[in-house]
Amino acid sequence: MESTLKELRDGNTVLEVDSKSAVSGGVRDVHGEDAATEDQIVTPWTISVASGYSLLRNPHHNKGLAFTEKERDHHYLRGLLPPSVVSQDLQVKKLMANIRQYTVPLQKYMAMMDLQERNEKLFYKLLMDNVEELLPVVYTPTVGEACQKYGSILRRPQGLFISLNEKGKILEVLKNWPEKNIQVIVVTDGERILGLGDLGCQGMGIPVGKLSLYTALGGVRPSACLPVTIDVGTNNQKLLDDEFYIGLRQKRATGQEYAELIHEFMCAVKQNYGEKVLVQFEDFANHNAFDLLARYGTTHLVFNDDIQGTASVVLAGLISALNLVGGTLAEHTFLFLGAGEAGTGIAELIALEMSKQTQAPLEETRKKIWLVDSKVVQTQSAPSKMKYFLLCGLLYSSYRFK
Structure with missing residues (x-):
């Protein structure tokens, strides 16, 4: 069937009917991307901004001086742009x-x-x-400074801000977002932004930046991405005293109040966008990051880049390095400087791979890994003096290996 395209101009909106797309199940958006996905309900029409002034101020469809002569006539752009086509x-x-x-x-x-x-x-x-x-x-490192100064540089909000004020109506908040076919959500509560600590609501720069990479490097449509910041307060007194701070002016909610808000968000996401939407937890504090993965890993499609993404890349590097240094993972001892999400996640994945290769219990392979924070070796036993000698021995071994 030949495609027919009818336009009904009504103010600043054009209603486009594509009969060929209606039959095939696709929705053609002549101003931007193909909005069709494998799970999309068959719809014979789409509404898109298609007239001059509004079109130029819609970032999803605006092409600036790249609009051709024909497009300028078709979309009522004559006089709204300089004559040059760039x-x-x-x-x-x-x-x-x-x-x-x-x-x-x-x-x-x-x-x-x-x-x-x-x-x-x-x-x-x-x-x-x-x-x-x-x-x-x-993204990093500049996005860190941007988050620190987010309240001062914010111009046009990007993403959804969900705070304790929205408790009980998070599903309604999600429906306020104009895009309906969301495939990836990056969410933070702002408690551990990069290495900068608790930045509260100003952590929004992280989900926005990370999703830019999903599109630029991963090919995910921008309209399928949703940045979210969950604001439960901040323990950063400097922000609470800052007149330009954009978040809730209260100490962080914890315990049941925090868990209930997160759970409502996760349920609302699944209800609004379906079971296939990916939820990436980004820059949560350690005590919440691991708990969230464990709690929702069996009910939702979830991912933590700090814990899982970094770990997979490091493990791949270690396996490749074995071709040069020889031996197997289990024949080496690993020392970590830092016991945060990334370090702990990497250590656990190395132990899991050792266990898989040797068929040894996970508890045994973990003994080949040492984690050191800013003060002491992380272990539940061994006197402090023994910890010191163990650390010196490991460092000496590392020096000899080099």
Whole structure:
């Protein structure tokens, strides 16, 4: 069947009917991406912003000067843009020249966020074409400073802010988000942002930045990504005293109150977006991060990058390194400086791999791994003096190996 496209102009909206898409189950959005997914309900129409002024201010569909002459006629853009038609590649070249003029990383970050808020396609084109240069700008380390100053630099909120004030109505809050076919959610409660500690509601920069990488490096549609910050307060007194702080001005909720809010969120996510939506827990404190994985690992599709993602990459590196140093994992002893989410997650995955290779109990393979925090070797036994000698011996062995 030949595709027929009818347009019914009503104010700032165009209703597009594509009969071919209706038959095949796809929904064609001529202003952006293909909105169809394997689980999408067959719908013969889609509503999209399609007239001049509104279109130019919709970051999902705006192309700026890249709109062609035909598109400018079709979407009522005549007079709203300078007459020159500039390709996306040339726009990327101009923007990179502008960004490179900034000497302060936070200025580059803000320039990138401004671009994302007005021209999403150009933002991802710029990021994908200049990954090595811009990755440290949109994510670590610059995103850390951005989170510290989030209250001062916030212009247009990105993502959903769910606080204790929304308890009992989180499902309604999720429905306020304009995109319905969400595939990936990155959520934080802001308690352990990078190595900066408790940044409360200002941790939103982390989910936003991480999902930019999901799109630029993983190919996930931007409209399928949802950044979420769960605000249960902060124990950072500096933020509580800051007049520009954007979150709840109270100490962190803990215990049952905290658990109930998280559980309501997880249930609402599953109800609103289905069982296949991925929920990534990001920068939760250790005492919550492991508990959340254990609690929801059997009922939801969940992932913790600090615990699982980093561990898988490090384990892959160790297995590759065995080709040079020889032996098996079980024949080596591993010393970790730091016992946070990443260190503990890596250690556990190494122990699991040892157990899998040797068929030894997990409790035995864990004995080949030592974790040291800023004060002492992490162990439940051995006098402090014994800990000291064990640590010195391990360090000496490491030195000899080098």
